[in-house]
Amino acid sequence: MNLKEEVLRHISSHPEWDLFTKARWIYLKTCSIFSYDWKYFYASKETKKEIYQLELDIENIETTDIICSTWCDLFVKLLNLIHIEAWIVTDATLHCYVLFKIDENIYRADATKGYDFSRVKIGCSTNGFYPFKPDIFFASRLTSCDVFLRYKQKWYVDEAIKHINEDFRKENYTNNREFGQAFDYEQLFYKISLIQSLINTTRKIKGFHDTDFYLSYLGRNLFTCIEKNELLIQSFWNLQEYEDIIDFVVVRNHDGKHIYVLKDVNHKYCLLEATNDDIDFYTSHYQGKYENLILQYKK
Numbered sequence: 001m002n003l004k005e006e007v008l009r010h011i012s013s014h015p016e017w018d019l020f021t022k023a024r025w026i027y028l029k030t031c032s033i034f035s036y037d038w039k040y041f042y043a044s045k046e047t048k049k050e051i052y053q054l055e056l057d058i059e060n061i062e063t064t065d066i067i068c069s070t071w072c073d074l075f076v077k078l079l080n081l082i083h084i085e086a087w088i089v090t091d092a093t094l095h096c097y098v099l100f101k102i103d104e105n106i107y108r109a110d111a112t113k114g115y116d117f118s119r120v121k122i123g124c125s126t127n128g129f130y131p132f133k134p135d136i137f138f139a140s141r142l143t144s145c146d147v148f149l150r151y152k153q154k155w156y157v158d159e160a161i162k163h164i165n166e167d168f169r170k171e172n173y174t175n176n177r178e179f180g181q182a183f184d185y186e187q188l189f190y191k192i193s194l195i196q197s198l199i200n201t202t203r204k205i206k207g208f209h210d211t212d213f214y215l216s217y218l219g220r221n222l223f224t225c226i227e228k229n230e231l232l233i234q235s236f237w238n239l240q241e242y243e244d245i246i247d248f249v250v251v252r253n254h255d256g257k258h259i260y261v262l263k264d265v266n267h268k269y270c271l272l273e274a275t276n277d278d279i280d281f282y283t284s285h286y287q288g289k290y291e292n293l294i295l296q297y298k299k
Contacts, residue, residue, distance in 0.1 A: 001033075001060075001061040002058075002059050002060065002061075003033075003058045003059070003061050003074075003078070004058040004059045004077075004078075004081065005059070007026060007029070007078055007081060008081060010025075011025070011082060019082070019084055019102045019103075020102055020141075020145065021145055021148065021149065022082050022084075023079060023082075023084055023100060023102065023107070023109075024129065024142070024145050024146070024149065025149055026075070026078050026079065026082075027075070027109055027111065027116075027126075027129050028120055028126075028149070028151055030071065030074065030075060030078070030111065031111050031116050031117050031119075031120035031121070031126075032120050032121055032204075033061075033064055034064050034065070034066050034071060034111075034117055035064055035065055035066075035117055035118075035207040035209050035210050036065070036066070036067060036112055036117050036118075036209040036210075037051055037065040037066055037067050037209075038065075038207075038208050038209045038212075038237075038245055039051065039065075039239065039243060040052075040067050042237045042239055042245075042287075043239060051067055051070075052067065052069050052094070053069070054066065054067075054069070054070045055070065055073050056070060056073070056074050058074060058077050058078065064207075065207070067112060068095055068096045068097070068110075068111075068112040068113070069094075069096045071096075071111050071112060072088045072096040072097060072098050073088065075098050075109060075111070076088060076098055076100075079098075079100055084100050084101070084102060085100065085101045086098055086099065086100035086101070087099055087100075095112075095113060097109065097110035097113070097128070098110070099132060105131065105135075106131070106132040106133070107129070107130065107131055107132060108128070108129075108130055108131070108132050109128060109129055110127075110128035110129075111128050112128075113127075113128060114126070114127025114128040115127065115213050116128045116129070117209070117210065118205070118209065118210040118213035118214065118217075119213075121204045121205050121210055122157050122202070122204060122205065122214060122217075123151070123152075123153075123156060123157040124156050124157045125152075125156040129142070130142075188223075188227050188230065188251070189251075189258075191222050191223060191227070192249075192251065192260070194222070195215065195218045195219065195222065195271065196260075196271045196272075198214070198218060199211060199214060199215060199218075199262075199269075199270065199271045200270045200271060200272075202214075205269075206267060206268045206269065207269065208245050208262075208264070208269055211262060211269035212235070212247055212262065212269075215233070215247065215249075215262060215271065216233070219231070219233070230251060230252045231249065231250065231251055231252075232248070232249070232250040232290070233247055233248070233249050233250075234247065234248045234250075234288055234289060234290045235247050235248075235288065235289075236248060236282050236283070236286035236287065236288035237286055237287055237288070238285055238286045238287070241285065244264065244286075246261050246262055246263045246264075246282060246286065247261065247262035247263075248260070248261055248274070248279075248282070248288070249261070249262065249271065258273065259273070259274040259279060260272060260273050260274060261273075261274040261278055261282070
């Protein structure tokens with residue numbers, strides 16, 4: 001992928017854009033293309049160092065799995081193409097972010113710490129694009145810019161999810177008053193089926209880290225506190241035989257245990273109900289913090 005050519009071609013086709021709009025479009029574009037490299041969490045120190053020091057040729061992108069350091073280098077190069085002054089800042093934990101200057105204003109861009117790689121792919125508001133100093137007008141300017149770029153439609157997705165969540169909470173409240181139940185399993189599994197559908201049918205999210213975030217994000221917003229106590233989500237990974245990672249989702253039920261696995265199916269991660277063979281294979285070949293606990297839930 002020649003990202004340099006693509007960025008210059010698209011921006012040149014919009015001479016009416018100001019520098020702020022251009023910078024915002026580049027930010028959203030990179031978030032939609034790249035994903036966080038999950039191997040950085042589980043790899044050896046040597047491999048982590050290689051991942052951290054990776055630099056991409058913006059005229060020949062060969063991988064879309066990167067971390068903060070690589071994204072910052074790439075974002076600065078892209079901003080420099082349109083003559084925006086930008087530089088990388090590294091904090092005490094070695095996390096990197098970008099500061100860039102437009103007119104007399106300095107902005108911070110940090111696509112990885114606030115999960116914007118994943119949030120942008122599902123159309124949420126972003127966490128990592130904001131002024132370096134407080135600016136009471138920034139939020140409205142950013143929203144206007146996102147509407148102008150057609151990134152935001154009627155709502156950001158996180159705003160829409162809040163409305164869905166409110167409907168669920170109203171239904172829970174009604175059920176609790178009528179039946180005296182903390183929750184009912186039927187609604188819990190309905191929510192799980194809804195999450196399955198959203199994850200398995202989306203074409204915008206394919207990689208593990210983005211899908212894992214989507215699963216967690218939907219769960220945080222759709223499940224009640226009591227429902228969350230009925231769930232266990234645990235990652236299992238394999239880096240020795242081959243590079244792979246999965247999520248186990250274990251649901252306790254009065255009828256037994258239900259186990260789902262978030263796994264790669266034809267280069268897209270999907271949430272599927274697990275078989276005993278799945279559980280045996282993953283717990284014998286993969287590493288996981290709660291491996292013995294997962295075995296206890298075996299059907």
